[in-house]
């Protein structure tokens with residue numbers, strides 16, 4: 001059966017040739033399978049990125065101190081500085097009154113009315129001063145004595161800031177301590193009224209001995225002696241007297257709050 005053998009040889013040849021083509025097709029499919037390896041590499045790339053993530057987390061740890069930066073030192077530093085205690089000018093006396101510090105100075109001038117002395121004090125940002133207590137009265141008298149002794153000495157009067165109450169026109173109208181009011185806007189109480197004996201006597205001019213038509217004694221002065229304890233009328237140095245505002249005196253005491 002040579003023909004059958006030939007068929008076998010023919011089919012064998014076809015089989016071999018087809019097998020060669022099949023191998024080539026298989027080689028192409030294998031090359032395509034190599035592309036699948038690239039897909040597997042991608043997850044490996046992710047593994048390489050993972051170590052970078054902890055680095056970024058470590059960098060986030062560097063930012064952790066930031067919330068500690070707004071520390072509480074700032075609130076204590078801007079403390080409002082306490083207001084400095086106001087002080088009187090160096091050439092003014094300082095009186096520490098219950099109602100606050102008060103500054104007083106005695107001035108010398110050519111003889112002036114009480115209203116003029118008040119204007120002179122206002123020119124210094126002050127008023128004619130009242131007297132808070134006996135200690136202040138003694139200090140003002142001592143200062144006035146120094147000033148008058150620098151200007152010839154002798155006896156003198158100091159204008160102070162007080163006014164007779166309209167309800168106390170006569171000597172018998174009111175008790176001595178309640179006859180005048182302080183007018184400086186700061187002095188309080190009656191302890192500062194250091195009246196001379198028998199004062200305030202409430203003289204009303206004119207009298208048989210004084211022709212001036214001055215009416216009541218609406219003002220108050222402090223009597224000063226430069227070289228002895230005796231003053232006008234024999235009153236003690238530093239004592240007070242009610243007087244006519246129309247008189248002219250050479251000394252006046254100004255008072256003001258410290259600035």
Ligand SMILES: *[C@@H]1O[C@H](CO)[C@@H](O)[C@H](O)[C@H]1NC(C)=O
Nearest residue numbers: 125126127183184185256257
């Ligand atoms: C002067 O006294 C008046 C009250 O008579 C007061 O209102 C004023 O504030 C005083 N001025 C000074 C500078 O103390």
